[in-house]
Amino acid sequence: MAVAESIFEHLFEGELVESILATLSRAAVAFFISMAIGITVGLALGRSKGLDRFFDGWLVLGLNMPALVVAILCYIWFGLTEFALILAVCINKIPNVIATIREGARAIEPELIEVGRVYRLSWLQQLRQIYLPQLYPYIVAASRSGLALIWKIVLLFELLGRSSGVGFQLQVFFQFFDITSILAYAFAFIAVVLTIEGFVMRPVERRLTAWRL
Amino acid sequence: MSFLTADIARKTFTMVGGGDVEVIRDLRFAIGDGEFVCIVGPSGCGKTTLLQLISGIDPIYDGAISIGGAAPGTGPRLGYMFQSDRLMPWMTVLENVRLICSPEAIKRGLPERLLTDFGLADFVNSYPNRLSGGMRRRVALARAYAVEPKLLLLDEPFVSLDAPVALRLRDLLMESTREHGTSVLFVTHDLREALYLADRIVFLAKRPARVALDFTVPLPRPRSIDSAALESLRTELLDAHPDLLAGLVPTDSAEIEEHR
Incomplete structure (x- = not known):
């Protein structure tokens, strides 16, 4: 009850919405950059054995690099800036996306690729109509796990080195031992995340896999 | 005047464990304009490889192939119907056919017209995995025609279909090739099917593949696949050349097709 009251209080005093928007926009920017790269x-990597051999070691390193180390180094090198935060989140996320998409690229049907070649489709058509649709399930999987990971580390990195966003607010409440406000922020934030999952991720996934029985 | 001439001196594959396997040696034949030619040979003798060379999918071989005076993959458009339908499962029937059409052909409604001709008008918006095997082959055949090919390559397209469905599809194929004046290269290991369809049959010998016999089918059209004339021709042919279909189930050459 106290938590619900607290949510309303924070909502109307303004800094809750502001914080969530700051965090959301950071997560969104980091998400799209990570997915694209x-x-x-x-x-x-999935299509070229040579590239795969060369980068495999780096990928393993990237996958296992502690998020905290990356964040601290980024903040030291680039200052306590927005750029450093986004960079740190991307460095944490990109190896995951690469690993998932690489699996998908390896699973691409050579028989369907041949169809595109026999009928002399342009490389752009082959990419958009034959390669990417086979990757959609993997892209959806990477987005899902990507979003989940990004929320967590954006909050953490905000707490470490930024003066706005949900993570920063949580740190303030932590210092005052304001448990009610911490829970209020947590619930409000969870509600936003669930909304995005239900109204963006799921419909997109349904659309992309409509052809499956 | 031949439309397609193939003169393949040598085609080899490198095996996984090292060493080369010779699949084709000194294979020479030609197809006239609008001619329907069947390639018959035991499975694993290099028939699919031959189609891949002609289609330009596989450009590595010794020799020369000319299609309407051009090298494979550069000359006249060709339709290729694979052993399986190879439709994109995430596209509807219509999208599958449109995928390979020119924008101009889409504009004048060629995909819709072909699908209607092939009896698929009610299924244009269905996904392939909701259709029967016979219908999927019809879509694949419509797709092969959608590029308005001068040459149609078919790789055992009706194998694993039940007899009545296969028969209907064969007639559909013959009707449309006649109508469009398409040259056809049809690979099969079924001699009856070849005698039913072809103007000429090129028999291939076992690996390395080369021409064992170039046979012009003397039967008048229309033919019937279970007619006495076709059956006696078949017996005659096999009596004259008892080894023609030898190695129909070869033990040593199956791995090449798999290896590919």
Whole structure:
């Protein structure tokens, strides 16, 4: 009850909405950059054995690099800036996207690729009509897990080095031991995340896999 | 005047464990304009490989192939019907056919017209996995025609279909090739099917593939697949050349097709 009251209080005093929007926009920017780079590199690694051999070690390193180390280094090198935060989130997320998309690229049917070649489709048509649709399930999977990961580390990195956003607010409440406000922020934030999952991710997924029985 | 001439001196595959396997050696034949030619040979003898060379999918071989005076993959458009239908499962029937059409052909409604001709008007918006095997082959055949090909390559397209469905599809194929004046290269290991369809049959010998016999089918059209004339021709042919279909189930050459 106290938590619900607290949510309303924070909502109307303004800083809750502001914080969530700040966090959301950071997550969104990091998400789209990570997906774009991850899909491109993942597709290249999945289709080329040479590239895959060369980058495999780096990928394992990237996948296992502690998020905190990346964040601290970014903040030290680039200052406590927006750029450093986005960069740190992307460095954490991109290896995951690459690993998922690489699996998808390896599973692409060579028989369907041949159809595109026999009928002399342009490379752009082959990419858009034959390669990407086969990657959709993997792209959806990468987006899902990507979003989940990004929320967590954006909050953490905000707490570490930014003066706005949900993470920063949580740190303030932590210092005052204001448990009610912490829970209020947590619930409000969870509600936003669930809304995005239900109204964006799921419909997109349904549309992309409509052809399946 | 031949439309297609193939003169393949040598085609080899490198095996996984090292070493080369010779699949084709000194294979020479030609197809006239609008001619329907069947390639008959035991499975694993390199028939699919031959189609891949002609279609330009596989550009590595010794020799020369000319289609309407051009090299494979550069000359006149060709339709290719694979052993399986190879439709894009995420596209509807209509989208599958449109995918390979020119914008101009889409504009004048060629995909819709072909699908209607092939009895698929009610299924244009269905996904392939909701259709029967015979219908999917019809879509694949419509797709092969949608590029308005000068040459149609078919790789055992009606194998694994039940007899009445296969028969209907064969008639559909013959009707449309006649109508469009398409040259056809039809690969099969079924001699009856070849005698039913072809103007000429090129028999291939076992690996490395080369022409064992070039046979002009003397039967008048229309033919019937279970007629006495066709059956006696078949017996005659096999009596004269007892080894013609030898190695129909070869033990040593099956791995090449799999390997591919």
